[in-house]
Amino acid sequence: MAIETIKWMKGQVRIIDQRKLPRQLKYIHCKDIRTLWKAIRTLSVRGAPALGVAAAFGVLLGMKSFKGEDRKRFEKQLKSVCDYMATSRPTAVNLFNALHEMKAVVSAHPRASVGELKKALEQKAGEIFATDQRVCRQIGKHGSELIKDRYSVLTVCNAGALATVDYGTALGVLYSAQKDGKRFKVFSCETRPLLQGARLTTWELLREKIDTILICDNMAATLMKQGKIDLVIAGADRIAMNGDTANKIGTYGLAVLAYHHHIPFYIAAPVSTFDRNIQSGAAIPIEERKPNEVTELLGRRTAPSQVKVYNPAFDVTDHQLITAIITEIGIIFPPFEQNIRKKFQMQGY
Numbered sequence: 001m002a003i004e005t006i007k008w009m010k011g012q013v014r015i016i017d018q019r020k021l022p023r024q025l026k027y028i029h030c031k032d033i034r035t036l037w038k039a040i041r042t043l044s045v046r047g048a049p050a051l052g053v054a055a056a057f058g059v060l061l062g063m064k065s066f067k068g069e070d071r072k073r074f075e076k077q078l079k080s081v082c083d084y085m086a087t088s089r090p091t092a093v094n095l096f097n098a099l100h101e102m103k104a105v106v107s108a109h110p111r112a113s114v115g116e117l118k119k120a121l122e123q124k125a126g127e128i129f130a131t132d133q134r135v136c137r138q139i140g141k142h143g144s145e146l147i148k149d150r151y152s153v154l155t156v157c158n159a160g161a162l163a164t165v166d167y168g169t170a171l172g173v174l175y176s177a178q179k180d181g182k183r184f185k186v187f188s189c190e191t192r193p194l195l196q197g198a199r200l201t202t203w204e205l206l207r208e209k210i211d212t213i214l215i216c217d218n219m220a221a222t223l224m225k226q227g228k229i230d231l232v233i234a235g236a237d238r239i240a241m242n243g244d245t246a247n248k249i250g251t252y253g254l255a256v257l258a259y260h261h262h263i264p265f266y267i268a269a270p271v272s273t274f275d276r277n278i279q280s281g282a283a284i285p286i287e288e289r290k291p292n293e294v295t296e297l298l299g300r301r302t303a304p305s306q307v308k309v310y311n312p313a314f315d316v317t318d319h320q321l322i323t324a325i326i327t328e329i330g331i332i333f334p335p336f337e338q339n340i341r342k343k344f345q346m347q348g349y
């Protein structure tokens with residue numbers, strides 16, 4: 001898969017500008033932390049695992065300018081750089097987990113010089129990048145067994161190569177199933193308001209020659225009633241320890257519909273998307289975005305400018321509605337409260 005969502009290039013972070021897709025494949029070269037922060041906030045780079053990698057590289061940009069040998073000052077700047085990156089977007093826990101890993105580099109090297117710390121940070125960011133690549137493949141391998149030949153699969157938002165630095169989570173499962181020789185079709189919900197499904201998921205799937213059908217979000221119920229969907233699969237931005245899952249707004253609705261129509265509903269996500277500090281979905285912070293994303297469609301006004309708007313970017317799917325969670329350490333089935341912890345313990349997490 002030749003999609004390079006994020007690349008560290010000699011002191012710069014090159015990202016695909018996802019706001020321009022599918023019309024243009026253009027890159028943004030972030031030479032400083034502010035440019036990258038803005039790219040995250042405006043969704044030029046997005047998707048939970050990609051946000052983790054972007055945050056780690058953002059820290060490198062923020063520390064690039066540090067001069068001198070004063071370790072205390074270095075630690076102070078590292079903290080403020082991480083605090084700044086943490087303000088970019090609130091829901092995807094991968095971003096915070098990556099920042100936590102970057103900060104932990106300092107305590108892991110108590111006697112290192114500033115130069116050595118800089119190198120260790122670069123190495124850690126590289127590890128976060130490489131882990132995401134490996135993890136996508138493992139999620140794909142585990143999830144492929146759930147996709148049967150001639151299935152019709154429904155997905156939402158974009159949990160593919162553009163949301164990671166490899167071939168994705170939910171879409172990774174599909175790419176892996178395709179490699180395993182299965183033929184299937186994918187219905188992609190367009191995913192209002194910012195159309196990640198219409199713009200990004202269909203773009204990716206078509207490049208991989210997967211039979212792809214775009215639908216408006218409000219068509220999913222009818223397709224399910226017509227028996228046209230065998231399985232729903234989505235990514236995640238944050239998973240509580242009881243399995244409650246935050247993902248793009250609209251995911252919860254699909255889960256309720258799938259439950260009503262007796263269709264399996266899967267979440268595909270890496271361990272880095274679990275929040276061990278959160279016991280249920282009620283504690284997951286949900287990003288609210290600007291009204292113009294709802295009153296406009298691709299820059300054109302579709303509603304009176306003075307209308308009041310509510311624009312939550314994510315919703316939380318109750319764990320009772322989730323058939324299983326596909327991770328790099330295997331597929332976790334209910335009861336999630338016990339099985340998530342058990343699986344983590346068994347794998348030494």
Ligand code: MRU
Nearest residue numbers: 046047048157159163235236248
């Ligand atoms: O607002 P976005 O585009 O960052 O939302 C992304 C999603 O909701 C994805 O489904 C999720 O991050 C999983 S990506 C593998």
